[in-house]
Amino acid sequence: MKIWYILSLVFLSQILFAQRISVGLEGYLGASRMSSLRTAFDFPEGYPIEYKTLQNFPMRPGIRVTTSIRPFDSFSTGIIFGFLSTGSRLSYGDNTGGENRDVIASGIHVGSCNRFTLINRGPWSFHVRLNIGAVFNSVEFKNHVSLYFFGLESTTSSKWKSINLFNDTGIEIGHTIERFYIKGLLSYEIGSNGKPKLKEETGPMTIQEFDVQWDGLRIGIGMEYRLFKGINND
Amino acid sequence: MTSNNPFLRPLIFGALVACQFLLIGCFEPSGEYFVPKDPPAFEDIEINLDDDLTSLYVFRPVKIAYRVEQGDYQLIKIEGFLGDKSIGVPDDPTVLRIDPALFTQGTHVLSILATFISYSGTLASAHNMETKTIKREVDVTIDLEPPSPISIEKIQPRDGSLYVTWREPNKANFSNYSVVRFIKQNDDWVKVYMPEPWLVPAYKTEINDSLYLGGHVRYRIDIIGYNFEKEGNSADAMFQTINPQVEKLSDNQVSISWEPSLFQANIEHLVLNGGSNSNSVNSDVNVSLVRDVPFGTFSVLEVRPVAKFQSASYASQLIEYFSGERLFFDGEKPGLGTYLYPYGEDGLLPSSTSNTQTLKLVNLITGEGKNIVNLTPYYENAAIKWAAERSYFGSTPNGESFFLFTGAEVIRFDKNINFAESLVMPDLVPGATVFFSYNFRFSNNRIAFFNFFPGTVRLIDFNTSTSIAISLPDSGGPFNISPDGVHAFYNQKLFDISSGSMVELADFTSGRTLRDVIFNNESDKLYMCYSDGHFAVVDIASMSVVSENNLPGVIGIQRLVIDPKTGICGIVRDDDLNNGKLFVVFDPLNFTVIKEVRIASGCFILDNNIYSSSGYKLPL
Numbered sequence: 001m002k003i004w005y006i007l008s009l010v011f012l013s014q015i016l017f018a019q020r021i022s023v024g025l026e027g028y029l030g031a032s033r034m035s036s037l038r039t040a041f042d043f044p045e046g047y048p049i050e051y052k053t054l055q056n057f058p059m060r061p062g063i064r065v066t067t068s069i070r071p072f073d074s075f076s077t078g079i080i081f082g083f084l085s086t087g088s089r090l091s092y093g094d095n096t097g098g099e100n101r102d103v104i105a106s107g108i109h110v111g112s113c114n115r116f117t118l119i120n121r122g123p124w125s126f127h128v129r130l131n132i133g134a135v136f137n138s139v140e141f142k143n144h145v146s147l148y149f150f151g152l153e154s155t156t157s158s159k160w161k162s163i164n165l166f167n168d169t170g171i172e173i174g175h176t177i178e179r180f181y182i183k184g185l186l187s188y189e190i191g192s193n194g195k196p197k198l199k200e201e202t203g204p205m206t207i208q209e210f211d212v213q214w215d216g217l218r219i220g221i222g223m224e225y226r227l228f229k230g231i232n233n234d
Numbered sequence: 235m236t237s238n239n240p241f242l243r244p245l246i247f248g249a250l251v252a253c254q255f256l257l258i259g260c261f262e263p264s265g266e267y268f269v270p271k272d273p274p275a276f277e278d279i280e281i282n283l284d285d286d287l288t289s290l291y292v293f294r295p296v297k298i299a300y301r302v303e304q305g306d307y308q309l310i311k312i313e314g315f316l317g318d319k320s321i322g323v324p325d326d327p328t329v330l331r332i333d334p335a336l337f338t339q340g341t342h343v344l345s346i347l348a349t350f351i352s353y354s355g356t357l358a359s360a361h362n363m364e365t366k367t368i369k370r371e372v373d374v375t376i377d378l379e380p381p382s383p384i385s386i387e388k389i390q391p392r393d394g395s396l397y398v399t400w401r402e403p404n405k406a407n408f409s410n411y412s413v414v415r416f417i418k419q420n421d422d423w424v425k426v427y428m429p430e431p432w433l434v435p436a437y438k439t440e441i442n443d444s445l446y447l448g449g450h451v452r453y454r455i456d457i458i459g460y461n462f463e464k465e466g467n468s469a470d471a472m473f474q475t476i477n478p479q480v481e482k483l484s485d486n487q488v489s490i491s492w493e494p495s496l497f498q499a500n501i502e503h504l505v506l507n508g509g510s511n512s513n514s515v516n517s518d519v520n521v522s523l524v525r526d527v528p529f530g531t532f533s534v535l536e537v538r539p540v541a542k543f544q545s546a547s548y549a550s551q552l553i554e555y556f557s558g559e560r561l562f563f564d565g566e567k568p569g570l571g572t573y574l575y576p577y578g579e580d581g582l583l584p585s586s587t588s589n590t591q592t593l594k595l596v597n598l599i600t601g602e603g604k605n606i607v608n609l610t611p612y613y614e615n616a617a618i619k620w621a622a623e624r625s626y627f628g629s630t631p632n633g634e635s636f637f638l639f640t641g642a643e644v645i646r647f648d649k650n651i652n653f654a655e656s657l658v659m660p661d662l663v664p665g666a667t668v669f670f671s672y673n674f675r676f677s678n679n680r681i682a683f684f685n686f687f688p689g690t691v692r693l694i695d696f697n698t699s700t701s702i703a704i705s706l707p708d709s710g711g712p713f714n715i716s717p718d719g720v721h722a723f724y725n726q727k728l729f730d731i732s733s734g735s736m737v738e739l740a741d742f743t744s745g746r747t748l749r750d751v752i753f754n755n756e757s758d759k760l761y762m763c764y765s766d767g768h769f770a771v772v773d774i775a776s777m778s779v780v781s782e783n784n785l786p787g788v789i790g791i792q793r794l795v796i797d798p799k800t801g802i803c804g805i806v807r808d809d810d811l812n813n814g815k816l817f818v819v820f821d822p823l824n825f826t827v828i829k830e831v832r833i834a835s836g837c838f839i840l841d842n843n844i845y846s847s848s849g850y851k852l853p854l
Contacts, residue, residue, distance in 0.1 A: 025250055048353070048360045052267035060261060089263035094271035096358035102263040147358050223250075 028220020082109035156203030164194030293407030394499025418450035448475030530846030558852030628674030677719030
């Protein structure tokens, strides 16, 4: 309920300063720590095959959409909506069949984006960023076995949900071209631990206890577009 | 970017956002770690049923378990059907069991379904899915018909024991042999064997009877099958514990020797019992013993093996040894009788045995039985029976006639012991009184000189059944009659009896004690023998002693005999040294001692051989 209250305040501020409203789009590469999730779906100890970890929560591209107002020259604030997904695969295959153990984790970031201008030299500017909010997590575990020799194929899966808070702090450097603002950004996200809850399961699976941790570096680029021209002589 | 259209730029922005979402999307795991690994080849799996998959020969309950040649596979389940019957074992899914008794004789098809699993490390094996089912069909021949009976091939001593060998039977559908062993006890075969039962594995065809010590033994090899027993054919054997060699060292001494026993491995030692002596010797050594034995009897050395194994039974081996040669007539030991003498140059001698109703005439020289007569018809006369059973026979010196005496009746047989005539004592009534006669002296013309119980001596002419003298006192000392029937000697006097009465010719009374007298074969000499060893030869024609001598060392003379063929004489005298009797053979013409031998029974001389009345012969 709290998160909706915060979002409402942000939306109201946008209306109040509508004459300096911008919408933006950011793309970035983001790492995720996922320390407990990396081992939550390992093959059991003593499993007689020698599997290999093919993907292990790699740095993945993420996207954010923002809308912000600029109540002061050195400060802007707004709302942010982002998406990041990563995962892992343990795999083994031979002439008798193959088995893959997949984990897919997705997070939808919703929160407030704030920017403080430290330097402003003509079209160039340098800022400090602070995004805070909530992450709506979805984790899916899938085990797929194919035994060609016997014509046997089976997939079992389970889906989990959780919510945790995040804090993405970083720096930003930008260049203004008329109503466009082009930027580069570097930040680091840390978050709280949210307790995952099982939502769906198609078969018996053995999954160790885990948390979803999106903690990690973010590096990317973005663009903003000012909706209204000349109100504040910008 | 420079367009004045206020909706163009927001549209472009929105399109960029949509593109980004499409490009990014959710994380999709990709790739596969592949190891080119194959499951083990099933074709290499072999099912082993005693290394013979094409056919099985079943004659007892069989448990079939599979063995996998290739280690990657293990049997987890086996199903089997013999005909239409399942042969699975409920408690063990990896075993089949065939009980042949549940199936008919003959060939059946055994269908086997064997399921194997591999733990080769492939993904399929990790999921316990790497299985394979193999189907095999095997011909199973049920055979519970017993083989042909076992016949023993040989029973032979070897390596100090006794080995029994037999041939394999025509079939091998049995589990054991059972050895049945008998030993002979009092002419009966008694089953004696240890352990009981004595089972021998089917692959063997020989046993070692470590309980055998010697003697009669019988073996039978039975076949023991699953539900049958087949009795074998018996075979007998007899081996002596030892093989003794009896060698004559002298007329009264023998050497008994033997080599190590054939069954020394089974014998602890041998106990020797002979007379009052008893000692023991080892069974694996050469043994040599010296034993004394008088002529005319036999001694026995008992050799009793003592077994190494307590359960063994034993039989003593008896070794007879004797002086001279044992006589057998028609393969039988003769019953010569103690006081009978051979008559005639043919060496014929009547022989009978107590409690038998037969009379045999034997030829001492050839060992042949001359004739056998059945005395049963004469046994109706109790007196004759009594006399016959006691060998009251008399014979003419030439062997032409034989007489069976009783009180009043006398049966005469011819040379071949065929009935000739029935005679009667001249002065007696048949059947009225039982008398008996003994010490018969006959002439060739059937004149008999004999004792007649009680206390008289008779001289009867059985040619005419007339009496010459019927009441001569028995105290008259030795008496005899010449072979030609002309002269008789009685009461130390020589008589002429050719006239049918006793006419005294000469009196040879002296201070010496006369023991025995005998006329020579030609009836022209009379030999007189005294108790002090003095020996005198009387010429009948001159009625005077023509030669006399003291036989050296001869004392205690009891009897005088003469060889009807050679005229050689022999005397029986006491042997004080050995507390027995001696038989001294000498030439009456020159008094030369030819042989001196200790004896145990009555003896006579015939054709340069000494015979004992107990059936032995000793050449001079």
